[in-house]
Amino acid sequence: MAKDIPYKTYLSEKEIPRKWYNVTADMPNKPQPPLHPGTKQPAQASDFQAIFPDALIAQEMSPQRYIDIPEEVSELYRLYRPSPMCRAYMLEKALGTPAHIYYKYEGNNPSGSHKLNTSIPQAYYNKQQGLKRLATETGAGQWGTALSVACALFGLGCSVYMVRVSYEQKPYRRIVMQTYGADVTPSPSNKTNAGRAILAKDPDCPGSLGIAISEAVEDAASHDDTNYSLGSVLNHVLLHQSVIGEEALLQFEKIGEYPDIVIGCCGGGSNFGGTMSPFLRENLTKGKKTRLIAVEPTACPSLTRGRFTYDFGDASGYTPLMPMYTLGNGFIPSKIHAGGLRYHADSPIISQLYKDKLIEAQAVGQKSVFEAAMMFALHEIIIPAPESAHAIRTAIDEALKCKKTGEEKVIMFTLSGHGNFDMTAYDMYLSGKMDNEGVSEEVLQKGFGTIPKL
Numbered sequence: 001m002a003k004d005i006p007y008k009t010y011l012s013e014k015e016i017p018r019k020w021y022n023v024t025a026d027m028p029n030k031p032q033p034p035l036h037p038g039t040k041q042p043a044q045a046s047d048f049q050a051i052f053p054d055a056l057i058a059q060e061m062s063p064q065r066y067i068d069i070p071e072e073v074s075e076l077y078r079l080y081r082p083s084p085m086c087r088a089y090m091l092e093k094a095l096g097t098p099a100h101i102y103y104k105y106e107g108n109n110p111s112g113s114h115k116l117n118t119s120i121p122q123a124y125y126n127k128q129q130g131l132k133r134l135a136t137e138t139g140a141g142q143w144g145t146a147l148s149v150a151c152a153l154f155g156l157g158c159s160v161y162m163v164r165v166s167y168e169q170k171p172y173r174r175i176v177m178q179t180y181g182a183d184v185t186p187s188p189s190n191k192t193n194a195g196r197a198i199l200a201k202d203p204d205c206p207g208s209l210g211i212a213i214s215e216a217v218e219d220a221a222s223h224d225d226t227n228y229s230l231g232s233v234l235n236h237v238l239l240h241q242s243v244i245g246e247e248a249l250l251q252f253e254k255i256g257e258y259p260d261i262v263i264g265c266c267g268g269g270s271n272f273g274g275t276m277s278p279f280l281r282e283n284l285t286k287g288k289k290t291r292l293i294a295v296e297p298t299a300c301p302s303l304t305r306g307r308f309t310y311d312f313g314d315a316s317g318y319t320p321l322m323p324m325y326t327l328g329n330g331f332i333p334s335k336i337h338a339g340g341l342r343y344h345a346d347s348p349i350i351s352q353l354y355k356d357k358l359i360e361a362q363a364v365g366q367k368s369v370f371e372a373a374m375m376f377a378l379h380e381i382i383i384p385a386p387e388s389a390h391a392i393r394t395a396i397d398e399a400l401k402c403k404k405t406g407e408e409k410v411i412m413f414t415l416s417g418h419g420n421f422d423m424t425a426y427d428m429y430l431s432g433k434m435d436n437e438g439v440s441e442e443v444l445q446k447g448f449g450t451i452p453k454l
Contacts, residue, residue: 015082018069031349035321099398099408103415111145117244127155144160221318233454237270260411261291261439264414268343296367302326331344367429
């Protein structure tokens with residue numbers, strides 16, 4: 001390995017991507033269209049107008065390969081982008097591996113994660129269309145934080161329905177959202193019909209992203225000045241996150257390397273989708289052979305144990321039905337600390353690519369994830385978010401395989417956020433109180449029973 005490769009590789013401001021990449025343009029099999037929740041027929045653009053601005057609806061359905069990033073969005077991207085790509089020299093040394101490990105660090109911004117990449121354009125387009133407020137859900141709190149920051153930048157109100165278990169586990173995330181002016185409500189709540197229905201059945205429900213989505217969609221649909229904003233799953237979200245992979249490609253070009261393996265944690269798919277899509281383009285159009293690995297928790301294994309079918313994106317059937325790997329919209333994950341990965345399904349794009357065997361998926365247990373997180377924190381001096389640590393776990397495992405074989409592979413993962421507000425989770429691990437949290441076949445079957453029969 002050349003000794004002149006720096007620890008951190010940056011791009012200049014002029015090298016920040018000026019276009020988003022739409023991976024659906026190059027997919028051999030496009031995702032099937034979403035279905036209207038009432039008619040069960042393919043949804044039309046007009047069906048989304050109650051909750052999304054026209055520009056985002058157009059992006060959601062666009063066949064274009066590249067879409068220009070508005071100058072107003074680029075100006076705000078320049079506040080924190082480009083993000084650095086770092087060589088994990090100390091981790092490599094600790095593992096004794098010949099592999100070269102890189103991580104693209106997305107936590108160096110006010111939201112602490114990659115989520116700001118899509119919250120800024122979403123707030124921008126809603127502001128352009130004259131909306132006054134955005135409603136959303138959040139699991140671990142990174143998305144709620146990112147949207148509260150973006151809404152503050154554009155002078156929009158922000159209402160966040162935060163999954164109850166995360167609301168209780170991560171109080172400082174809530175405080176950050178409130179600092180940026182957001183109204184934060186634990187979900188399920190008594191504010192919406194969807195929340196009240198859940199609480200009537202289970203007053204102690206810990207919540208789920210599916211339930212919180214139902215509440216946020218209901219809020220948006222019932223207020224003329226309010227739209228809904230989603231931080232993952234949908235095509236336009238993965239589109240905005242493509243800046244991660246596009247920057248990484250340029251950074252590898254600068255240092256004369258190219259990844260054999262690209263890894264990202266995967267809940268709904270925004271981080272993994274944004275990281276891998278430009279590399280998938282290179283695989284599909286230039287014959288590259290990079291392995292693309294999505295990593296999910298064993299407690300919520302939508303790709304590795306889910307079913308590929310049409311399902312609702314929320315727990316109350318308000319959203320269109322989407323073709324996804326799903327555990328069932330009524331699936332309630334256990335109280336794992338990676339709250340951002342507690343979603344019952346995956347992006348239609350990610351799901352179709354996995355079905356077509358163009359990407360891989362792995363599920364890892366919570367204790368092994370935190371073991372990897374502790375090792376990374378010790379040697380790379382960043383405490384990773386529990387979600388991001390899933391990618392670290394698989395990166396370490398792949399590096400250890402290289403140790404056995406002697407292969408000098410290049411491994412890259414996205415460190416999608418820091419864990420500075422996740423100290424409760426680390427405390428549980430350090431005190432020996434953390435479970436590995438898998439999911440039984442009985443619980444899976446119960447979740448599958450909530451998938452609508454078409």
